[in-house]
Amino acid sequence: MLSCFQILHTENDRLQVGLGTDVSGGYSPSLLTTIQHASIASKVVASQSSPTTPTETTTAQFSNRQLSVATLLYLATLGGAQVCDLQAQVGSFAPGKSFDALFVSVRDNIDNPNVWGVNSENGAEFTLESMLETFLFCGNDRNITRVYVQGRLIGGKAFRY
Numbered sequence: 658m659l660s661c662f663q664i665l666h667t668e669n670d671r672l673q674v675g676l677g678t679d680v681s682g683g684y685s686p687s688l689l690t691t692i693q694h695a696s697i698a699s700k701v702v703a704s705q706s707s708p709t710t711p712t713e714t715t716t717a718q719f720s721n722r723q724l725s726v727a728t729l730l731y732l733a734t735l736g737g738a739q740v741c742d743l744q745a746q747v748g749s750f751a752p753g754k755s756f757d758a759l760f761v762s763v764r765d766n767i768d769n770p771n772v773w774g775v776n777s778e779n780g781a782e783f784t785l786e787s788m789l790e791t792f793l794f795c796g797n798d799r800n801i802t803r804v805y806v807q808g809r810l811i812g813g814k815a816f817r818y
Contacts, residue, residue: 675737676729692729692793699724726790760803760813763791771795 676691685691699722706721724732738748747755765774772795792800804812 673736673739674732675740676733677737677740687797688733689793689796692733695732696724696729696794726786726793729793730789756805756808758803758805759801760805760815761792761796761800762802763788763796763800767800769795769797769799771797772800 676688676695678686678688678691703721703723735744735748738744738746745754747757750756750758763772763774765772767774772791799814801812802814803810803816810816
């Protein structure tokens with residue numbers, strides 16, 4: 658996959674869209690960078706589009722709209738798995754699928770100056786979505802405490818060689 662939107666035409670002319678990276682296909686191997694660029698691109702498209710009137714009907718669920726944090730996460734996980742026809746093996750935490758996951762922390766003690774942390778004294782309430790958004794748009798490898806591939810711990814700050 659390239660560091661961009663991946664689109665696969667299906668037999669019924671519906672599109673499968675996912676996000677992914679490839680070291681040789683783009684300038685960055687970071688999926689976080691790809692997610693950030695997809696978000697920016699969707700904001701630009703949404704800002705340049707005229708709003709649809711209530712009489713117009715559209716089958717495109719995300720057409721001319723800014724992508725939400727939940728949608729960006731979907732595109733980077735199950736959406737990418739569907740594009741590669743791997744949705745039966747990876748892409749979600751459904752039973753029977755391979756446990757591929759990142760454990761992420763957005764706490765103050767994580768040594769990432771871009772992240773203010775969920776235990777800051779700034780008075781803000783933190784929800785799961787706000788912590789995910791913090792990681793997607795301000796996080797980096799320093800926020801990853803554990804990396805699991807096929808159920809095995811293979812990396813992250815908690816990994817000891």
